[in-house]
Amino acid sequence: MRGSMGAKQRAPFQVQYSNADRRWHVFQPERSENKELKLIVDGFKRCGYSRSAICNMIVLKKSALSERSKSL
Numbered sequence: 182m183r184g185s186m187g188a189k190q191r192a193p194f195q196v197q198y199s200n201a202d203r204r205w206h207v208f209q210p211e212r213s214e215n216k217e218l219k220l221i222v223d224g225f226k227r228c229g230y231s232r233s234a235i236c237n238m239i240v241l242k243k244s245a246l247s248e249r250s251k252s253l
Contacts, residue, residue: 215249222246 195209218239225235236243 215252218246218249222250 194207196205197208198205221239222235225238230238232243232246236246239246241249
């Protein structure tokens with residue numbers, strides 16, 4: 182995606198594999214899933230997409246998006 186959203190997402194980070202849950206995790210700088218989601222949603226809003234369209238694109242219900250937004 183073009184614009185400032187892409188520049189923010191290209192910020193340097195490091196990942197580490199966890200044998201406990203067998204998943205990759207960003208550990209430096211630490212990023213939360215909700216903060217990443219907010220960055221994506223804000224980028225789509227700047228591009229002029231409606232909330233309904235954003236929810237369809239990121240495969241979340243509107244209520245789930247609202248709940249995650251409250252925790253920030």
